[in-house]
Amino acid sequence: MYESVTNFIDDTLNKSIDALKTLCRIPSVAAKNEGLEETAKVVQNMLKDIGLETEIHPTSGAPVVTGWLDVGAKRTLLFYDHYDVQPAEPFDLWDSPPFEPAIRDGRLFGRGVADNKGDTTSRIWTLKAFKETGTDLPVNIKFVVEGEEEIGSVNLPEYTEKNTDFITADGGIWEFGGAGIHGKQEAWLGLKGIFFVELEVEWLSRDVHSSAACVLPAAASRLVWAVNSLKDEASNILIEGFYDGIKPLSESELEVIGNIDMNEDELKKVFGIEEYLNGLTGDALKKAYYGDPTCNICGLTSGYQGKGSMTVLPAKASCKIDFRLVEGMHPDDIHKKLRKHLDDKGFTDVKIPYLEGYPAAKTPVDHPFVKVVEAANQRIFGDLVVHPTSPGSGPLYLFNKYVPMVSIGCGDYESKAHSPNESIVVENYRKAMHRIVAVMDEMSTW
Ligand SMILES: [Zn+2]
DSSP states (O other): OOHHHHHHHHHTHHHHHHHHHHHHTSOOBGGGTOSHHHHHHHHHHHHHHTTOEEEEEOOSSSOEEEEEEOOOOSOEEEEEEEOOBOOOOOGGGOSSOTTSOEEETTEEESTTIIIIIHHHHHHHHHHHHHHHTTOOOSSEEEEEEESOGGGTOTTHHHHHTTOTTTTOOSEEEESOOEEOTTSOEEEEOEEEEEEEEEEEEEOSSSOEEGGGGGTSOOHHHHHHHHHHTTBOTTOOBOSTTTTTTOOOOOHHHHHHHHTOOOOHHHHHHHHTOSSOGGGOOHHHHHHHHHHOOOOEEEEEEESOOSSSOOOEEOSEEEEEEEEEEOTTOOHHHHHHHHHHHHHHTTOTTOBOOEEEEEOOEEOOTTOHHHHHHHHHHHHHTOOEEEESOEEEEOGGGGTTTTSOEEEOOSEETTOOTTSTTOEEEHHHHHHHHHHHHHHHHHHHTO
16 A cells, blocks of 8 residues: 555655754754744745645744645644754763764764654655655645744644634644654653743842851742642642642543553663652552642752852742643643642742643543554554553643644654754654555545
8 A cells, every 4th residue: 555655755765864854954942042933934845845835824932834735535634743942952962963963873863853853854755755656645634833842832822723723633643752662652642731830039139148147038948948838748739729620530541551561660770760759650650650740840049059169148049840730730720829829838929930831631542543543553563552641741732622633753762852862763764654654544544
């Protein structure tokens, strides 16, 4: 089936890697607002080149690029990708420069190759194979490629809320995925939500000599007391009403996770731990991983943190905290509850500017589109491990009312997304293109 298409993919593999390299050479770092408009245009040209109609939608931030081709098929497949990347720092930990992609031992290294320019290019190149071989597409195609995924998709709602017709489709492929620790392909059906906040204390007009700590208030201590009130030693989150309304994992989700091998012991070695939080193991560990919200300190800052000693009483202290949210929770509600919690504990002076947030979303594990992806994966890679949700976050909530999404991709367990030496296996990239062909084929007969 579609042999000329898959032959084209194999015969032009080097060319498609070159196209990916070109895309990765542009440092489109959303956090620094670098190269975004330029990359949006490159992506638009890639979509035009495969015969799609395209449009660039300006937002208050980075533009959203869309592409579509209606071939009059019964089913429509939508791809959600992003052209922005994480910052590449620290540069000195890279074995080759992050924005000069290079192949070593069958892996392509460079910032964005896994997250998610490799997936974006593989999907576009698959469609190129249909066009160049004159093969009819079995499904209609839509692309939504945004440029702010790595900073919380802050302006994406400006596009999605006005274009619900466009994002309506029979099935969608989300941005990421790949092979797990033992090489089996994994699919993710959901994403947790996020509420990211910074706690700030400012008690003095300037830093002073620490000898004054006997008579002046200490912002850093104040911050630590406030943060300490959020969670107990068993990691129970102590904000009143925090767990209210949480939708527990469904029977079918529990059944699916029952079959997942968490590789508990192996991962203990990877993380250098003796045991998981609260001694979690087996089903309890899985339930927590897929179904629990979090309250995590990402960074704590105050005073002098350089070499040696410097006796100072800092004027300010701050702490970045991310809450991963599960279905039934909303960041605005958690923001209010956090404010009330701090006020009730007497921390009315602790400021909490809202940084980013959105709710969780999931595609039901028994949705027929999930079966389509499983069958397609079976043809190319073999068995698929289906996760009801990723423990990570993404703006799936903007789409999942209109299209069932499954996240699969060309990454793998060693891809190091967000870290130095990000990479993909070239062979996985090639087979991921074959899998997209199979998804389209399976979808057309569904
Ligand atoms: Zn990312």
